[in-house]
Amino acid sequence: xxxxxxxxxxxxxxxxxxxxxxxxxxxxxxxxxxxxxxxxxxxxxxxxxxxxxxxxxxxxxxxxxxxxxxxxxxxxxxxxxxxxxxxxxxxxxxxxxxxxxxxxxxxxxxxxxxxxxxxxxxxxxxxxxxxxxxxxxxxxxxxxxxxxxxxxxxxxxxxxxxxxxxxxxxxxxxxxxxxxxxxxxxxxxxxxxxxxxxxxxxxxxxxxxxxxxx
Amino acid sequence: xxxxxxxxxxxxxxxxxxxxxxxxxxxxxxxxxxxxxxxxxxxxxxxxxxxxxxxxxxxxxxxxxxxxxxxxxxxxxxxxxxxxxxxxxxxxxxxxxxxxxxxxxxxxxxxxxxxxxxxxxxxxxxxxxxxxxxxxxxxxxxxxxxxxxxxxxxxxxxxxxxxxxxxxxxxxxxxxxxxxxxxxxxxxxxxxxxxxxxxxxxxxxxxxxxxxxx
Numbered sequence: 315x316x317x318x319x320x321x322x323x324x325x326x327x328x329x330x331x332x333x334x335x336x337x338x339x340x341x342x343x344x345x346x347x348x349x350x351x352x353x354x355x356x357x358x359x360x361x362x363x364x365x366x367x368x369x370x371x372x373x374x375x376x377x378x379x380x381x382x383x384x385x386x387x388x389x390x391x392x393x394x395x396x397x398x399x400x401x402x403x404x405x406x407x408x409x410x411x412x413x414x415x416x417x418x419x420x421x422x423x424x425x426x427x428x429x430x431x432x433x434x435x436x437x438x439x440x441x442x443x444x445x446x447x448x449x450x451x452x453x454x455x456x457x458x459x460x461x462x463x464x465x466x467x468x469x470x471x472x473x474x475x476x477x478x479x480x481x482x483x484x485x486x487x488x489x490x491x492x493x494x495x496x497x498x499x500x501x502x503x504x505x506x507x508x509x510x511x512x513x514x515x516x517x518x519x520x521x522x523x524x525x526x527x528x
Numbered sequence: 529x530x531x532x533x534x535x536x537x538x539x540x541x542x543x544x545x546x547x548x549x550x551x552x553x554x555x556x557x558x559x560x561x562x563x564x565x566x567x568x569x570x571x572x573x574x575x576x577x578x579x580x581x582x583x584x585x586x587x588x589x590x591x592x593x594x595x596x597x598x599x600x601x602x603x604x605x606x607x608x609x610x611x612x613x614x615x616x617x618x619x620x621x622x623x624x625x626x627x628x629x630x631x632x633x634x635x636x637x638x639x640x641x642x643x644x645x646x647x648x649x650x651x652x653x654x655x656x657x658x659x660x661x662x663x664x665x666x667x668x669x670x671x672x673x674x675x676x677x678x679x680x681x682x683x684x685x686x687x688x689x690x691x692x693x694x695x696x697x698x699x700x701x702x703x704x705x706x707x708x709x710x711x712x713x714x715x716x717x718x719x720x721x722x723x724x725x726x727x728x729x730x731x732x733x734x735x736x737x738x739x740x741x742x
Contacts, residue, residue: 416597
């Protein structure tokens with residue numbers, strides 16, 4: 315399906331990747347507009363006009379509406395293209411998938427991001443993404459690693475009970491968890507612990523999906 | 529409207545208040561089950577079985593389904609009781625309200641919470657809500673206050689352009705912003721700056737709604 319949508323994104327951005335996989339799973343093709351984070355293009359006036367928070371990704375609709383924040387972009391796509399729902403079909407499914415997707419973000423994705431941003435030499439006064447500069451706090455690096463350890467332990471318990479993060483079916487919660495793990499592996503050299511057999515089984519199965527190369 | 533729902537909550541919890549106001553705006557009456565955070569009742573086995581993250585609030589449905597995380601609870605209520613939608617009616621409205629509600633949370637509510645939890649004497653090893661204990665980091669208190677200042681400045685700019693946080697209509701984003709401000713005022717003694725005339729005008733108007741005493 316070709317939609318008249320533009321996704322402002324960066325190939326190296328894990329938040330962008332959450333949306334790219336979501337689109338691929340739904341079979342929606344959009345126009346990708348690259349934003350060069352290395353060249354600080356997200357702070358240029360042209361991009362700030364589209365996303366005042368100056369973060370990627372942003373989805374821009376045909377009428378010019380700009381949608382920022384990954385869960386809001388996912389929400390739009392699942393509402394406007396209801397085939398292959400990734401956020402659930404019934405009221406209960408929608409609530410539980412949103413709950414689990416959020417937990418993966420708050421307990422996994424956000425701690426990995428916080429650790430990376432508080433230790434990267436190039437982000438000294440950019441410890442939080444967005445329009446405001448905040449100095450790094452070194453103590454957040456150790457705490458972040460502890461939180462990632464707890465994330466793996468909790469996810470192992472969950473996937474020992476259910477085949478997918480939100481329960482019996484694949485959903486957006488799996489996408490966020492998977493991107494979190496690749497991000498932790500690549501940016502923190504903190505991959506899935508060998509003993510986490512349930513996570514390893516689930517991860518292997520997801521890598522066979524074509525969308526996960528997006 | 530009387531729904532056969534139970535809300536496990538605490539009167540002093542700002543996250544619980546977000547849901548109480550949401551319910552009142554929609555005119556839904558639920559059974560409230562108080563959880564005594566002062567007595568650490570959220571860590572008791574009975575509550576952990578309902579919400580493994582051990583945080584309030586949790587919405588429990590007639591069939592026993594337990595929904596945690598405020599935005600997920602709001603989602604369920606707006607789907608199951610579509611009258612008086614607070615998360616939008618069209619795909620675009622739903623996405624933009626979710627985006628703005630999330631920004632109020634990430635840029636306002638979360639920094640206030642982080643500041644409170646990292647300085648309260650009674651929360652030394654409980655700097656993050658949830659099942660895992662993390663030590664306080666004093667540097668987060670100063671940074672948190674700076675973030676709350678930036679939140680007020682950004683909200684003043686937004687409400688100078690639009691009557692409500694998400695645009696022309698009242699929505700869940702206003703509830704989260706309002707609860708954030710009361711929380712900052714009461715817990716950090718950081719109320720709306722006198723010069724923020726747009727926020728003051730909006731805040732005054734919201735206090736006249738009956739739901740905001742919930």
